[in-house]
Amino acid sequence: MSSAITAKITVPSPFSRFLARHTGLYFPPERWPDLMSGMDRAAREFGLQDSETCMQWLLSTPMDRHRVEILARYLTVAETYFFRDPAVFEALKTSILPGLIQSRRLSRQTLDIWCAGCATGEEAYSLAILMQRILPDFQQWRISLSGTDINPQALAKAEAGVYREWSFRNPPVWLKTGYFRETATGCYEILPSVRDMVRFSYFNLMADSDWPPIGDNGTMDFIFCRNVLMYFQPELAGRVLNKLCRSLADGGWLIIGPSEAPITAPENMERHYFPGTILYRKNLSTTVRKPAAAHTAALFPPKHTGLAAAGDQKPSVWQLAAKTARKPAKGPPGSPGPVMPLCQQKKLGVAGPEDTRRPSGGETEPSAGDADRLSPGRQYLQAVELLERGQTEAGEQALKRTLYLEPAFTPAYFMLGCLLRRQGRHKEAVKNFKNALQLLEAYPPEQILPEAEGVTAGRLAEIIRTLNAGEESI
Structure with a gap:
């Protein structure tokens, strides 16, 4: 945060609460630079010299529709497109x-x-x-x-x-x-x-x-x-x-x-x-x-999930997870790769550190149940269903299994951070939010994340920072 904004920190704090009350828009401290930038432009339309003067004026006078419209013009993001999701x-x-x-x-x-x-x-x-x-x-x-x-x-x-x-x-x-x-x-x-x-x-x-x-x-x-x-x-x-x-x-x-x-x-x-x-x-x-x-029935929907006669659509989280279920993936920077138990390596025909033989033709192939258990997408879907039914402990374990199988599964870090935050386990929540943000750094902010069903990398990062407001700074 710049020194100019830090000097004005007493103004954004009450104004952020004021803005949320009248428009719903929430600007936690991490987004105060965005708030100040938007308010600089709004101040000119209000005929005032700078953002600080503008915010103090708005705080001291009744809010009306005209003022809400001006604020919305400079503080909201109109990001959408045809047949999104x-x-x-x-x-x-x-x-x-x-x-x-x-x-x-x-x-x-x-x-x-x-x-x-x-x-x-x-x-x-x-x-x-x-x-x-x-x-x-x-x-x-x-x-x-x-x-x-x-x-x-x-x-x-x-x-x-x-x-x-x-x-x-x-x-x-x-x-x-x-x-x-x-x-x-x-x-x-x-x-x-x-x-x-x-x-x-x-x-x-x-x-x-x-x-x-x-x-x-x-x-x-x-x-x-x-x-x-x-x-x-x-x-x-x-x-x-x-x-x-x-x-x-x-x-x-x-x-x-x-x-x-x-x-x-x-x-x-x-x-x-x-x-x-x-x-x-x-x-x-x-x-x-x-x-x-x-x-x-269709946990892994076909590639073409749009309307009839639609062009190719980006693969969903389930398709990506299905592709990565049987290969190691890189986790957040500095994190170790997945370590698959030897019994699972043998079932999948993956050579472990003590077993470099190819599987013989007589060995048992993995069953459908094994494939489900080894699919991060299936584990993630199970976690979502468990959490929505209020089974938080089982849902947490399913999310951890997802990340064990696929350490780069960004939505699982996000969901786990949300769960831990609601339980008051703040340090653990921050750790998972950090992991998600590290993974998101690999994407341009405007890039749509296939695993987030239409949400851009920049927007998901913003959601995470908003949810983490009041916790340890990320």
């Missing part, structure tokens, strides 16, 4: 929407969808495109598809519907040609038939009134709030999450980011497991049911 869209397309559409055809042909924290609109438009692809008669339906955000600049871009190449990262092959027209400047403008399906508007998730901003409580079929709550303080994220759940109709679905589930688990919601993702459904029962067989 293909496993989510695949689950909607193949497992959720067909049954819902069939039942609605017999009663009312309506669907209510809310994208909370929609940023520049790519997610909302992706859902509109999905509806057109699976509903040939979509024009005969009343589809309410709303996107809300706190950042007016992002909303303006969403309403314009014009995007650069950065919004298309490994997209389905039919996306640009079927739903956009290329402009003279090399951008892509979404077709009117898609744009007209979505309505964008301002909404602050920290608002105490006007919940939900569209429709009535208990009417939404789907609420998407992905990669938003991870920027909130945990207690504020939990408060917003409860409001989102109340806004859902019975049987409605909540879709949050893959990195947000360990932070806050929705109440009165039922977890449903699909290949590569976990979604939440509102149910009167609070019992967490065992995953359906159809959802757990």
Whole structure:
């Protein structure tokens, strides 16, 4: 932290709390340089000379929507792209929407969808495109598809519907040609038939009134709030999450980011497991049911997990883990490689320090159960399921088995750090967070991590530092 920022440390501390209370955005000490940089730009728009003066002024005067919009413009990150997290869209397309559409055809042909924290609109438009692809008669339906955000600049871009190449990262092959027209400047403008399906508007998730901003409580079929709550303080994220759940109709679905589930688990919601993702459904029962067989059969989904006719998608955490289950991997810098017990080496035909013979044809091949036990991906999935059922001790052991088999399995370090932090085992939590951050240093900040289902290396590092606020400095 620079000396200039250190000199002003008394201002960011109360202002960070003030900002979280009014916008949800949380800036722990590790992110104060980012806060000061954003506030320098906001100060100029407020007509003030510097960030310190601006923060002191905001602390001493009532907050209103205009001020929130200016702050959001300079302090939020509008990072998204079309059909992000293909496993989510695949689950909607193949497992959720067909049954819902069939039942609605017999009663009312309506669907209510809310994208909370929609940023520049790519997610909302992706859902509109999905509806057109699976509903040939979509024009005969009343589809309410709303996107809300706190950042007016992002909303303006969403309403314009014009995007650069950065919004298309490994997209389905039919996306640009079927739903956009290329402009003279090399951008892509979404077709009117898609744009007209979505309505964008301002909404602050920290608002105490006007919940939900569209429709009535208990009417939404789907609420998407992905990669938003991870920027909130945990207690504020939990408060917003409860409001989102109340806004859902019975049987409605909540879709949050893959990195947000360990932070806050929705109440009165039922977890449903699909290949590569976990979604939440509102149910009167609070019992967490065992995953359906159809959802757990494909622990290692095929390479093409996107929509039908989609182009190649990046492999999921399970595919990467399957590939590395039988070969040693490098752990964090300075850590020893995995040491596999000799009995396992023999079963897999790996030469150990005292056994350099090739396995003979008569030796027993590893069984499917052995392969599962030796797969870091399978162990990690088991850990997630155990932790979500409240079996923390067993979940911790499964995470440690994951890291024994694959010392470079970044999500396992992250999950283990979250678990230890909640248990008050601060030194152990910091150690695991450090290991995750060391592994993340090998990636450019903007690179999407295959094992994190759409989260970039920079964003996951930011989540870890936010979670670790108040602990030993990383």
